[in-house]
Amino acid sequence: MYKIAKERLPELYAAISAGKNLYLPVEDAGQCLFEKWSPESKVCIDCLKTVKSAKELFFPQSENLISFKISGKNIDLVEDRDPAEPFVIFGVRACDAKSFTILDSVFLSDPVDTFYKSRREMGVIVTLACSEPEETCFCGTFGIDAANPAGGDVTTWIAGSLLYWKPETEKGEALTKLLGGILEETSAKDEKALETQKENIRAILAKLPLADLSVDYFSGERLTEGLNDVFYAPQWQELYKACIACGTCTxxxxTCQCYDIRDFDTGHGIKRFRCWDSCMYSDFTKMAHGNPRTSQLERFRQRFMHKLVYYPANNDGEYSCVGCGRCLSKCPVSMNIVKVIKSFGGESK
Ligand code: SF4
Ligand code: SF4
Structure with missing residues (x-):
């Protein structure tokens, strides 16, 4: 394991970005977002939750798929996808790191999404433990340990005036080699200080207001033969009413991964692109023959049935929520997955 003084982090960022594009939490117009680093960037490495999650680096909000050039009766296909370049994403919290396994199960299953796959191959993930988890966090409900994030190529922790750096994979080792002159090896005293830091984080996590939130209701037969008990539960009749279908939560x-594919007439040809879509929107399931979800109740229910019932039913009981808490702070009408879980009795373990 290695360490670097926190005050020397700009040197670390510069060294990483000398070899690859570096993305990390940056303050932009008062918001904290994953953006490409430059020496002028206002890095906010202590920001716990970027507004948009780290998924955007692998599954962008909008991307070109292909173009068509039309001349007379001929249509030529033009491959103009944005080429994936090697990059490092630094400061990924445990919840976002876990979300990649959920996205992988969707995009890397047959038929493989080659756009997503090439970014996954090019990306090096540097996770960062959460020194100060917030009251909207409930990653522990899904077995995620914010004190020791899993799934990264490198794991880092900030404790006191130091950042600890632990390579976890071949990609992480290769990146660490490039930074040889900047990182220092840790001592036994450092390792002890890090263990204390992990204990401190876990003590905070245990005291959070949602520490006892449980999704046990959404398990066993309710994921199979008893699924209709959840689908037709009276709770949905009240829960959906607050939702104004803005799509912010998605x-x-x-972990939300639905997208739309659209064609845009540039005047010189057609650009086919894909962009994030939302199951909360009324035209999300609109098809040539009609729309199978015509009410907001159905659309609202779908979002949470997918996260808490359909996805775990098809993925060995793994839920499609990582407890990041973003929807708790960003929904304009304070509706969120925790309210849904609690309405099904999820408050006590
Ligand atoms: S953010 Fe809130 S209001 Fe907007 S779609 Fe989601 S639940 Fe509905
Ligand atoms: S549903 Fe809400 S808490 Fe769960 S992963 Fe999505 S934004 Fe985070």
Missing amino acids: FICP
Whole structure:
């Protein structure tokens, strides 16, 4: 394991970005977002939750798929996808890191999404433990340990005036080699200080207001033969009413992965692109023959049935929520997945 003084982090960022594009939490117009680093960037490495999650680096909000050039009766296909370049994403919290396994199960299953796959191959993930988890966090409900994030190529922790750096994979080792002159090896005393830091984080997590939130209701037979008990539960009749179908919750969510594919007439040809979509929108399921979800109740229910019932039913009981809490702070009418879980009795373990 290695360490670097926090005050020397700009040197670390510069060294990483000398070899690859570096993305990390940056303050932009008063918001904290994953953006490409430059020496002028206002890095906010202590920001716990970027407005949009880290998924955008692998699954962009909008991207070109292909273009068509039309001349007379001929249509030529033009491959103009944005080429994936090697990059490092630094400061990924445990919840966002876990979201990549959920996105992988969707995009890397047959048929593989080659756009997503090439970014996953090019990306090096540097996670960062959460020194100060907030009251909207409930990653522990899904077995995520914010004190020791899993799934990264490198794991980092900030404790006191130091950042600890632990390579976890071949990609992480290769990146660490490039930074040889900047990182220092840790001592036994450092390792002890890090263990204390992890204990401190876990003590904070245990005291959070949502520490006891449980999704046990959404398990066992309710994921199979008893699924209709959840689908037709009276709770939906009240829960959906607050929702104004803005779609904010789906765009900020690290695990939401629905998209639309559209054609745009540039005047010289057609550009086919894909962009994030939202199951909360009335035209989300609109098809040539009609729309199977014509009410907001159905659309609202779909979002949470997918996260808490359909996805775990098809993925060995793994839920499609990582407890990041973004939807708790960003929904304009304070509706969120925690309210849904609690309405099904999820408050006590
Ligand atoms: S953010 Fe809130 S109001 Fe907007 S779609 Fe989601 S639940 Fe509905
Ligand atoms: S549903 Fe809400 S808490 Fe769960 S992963 Fe999505 S934004 Fe985070």
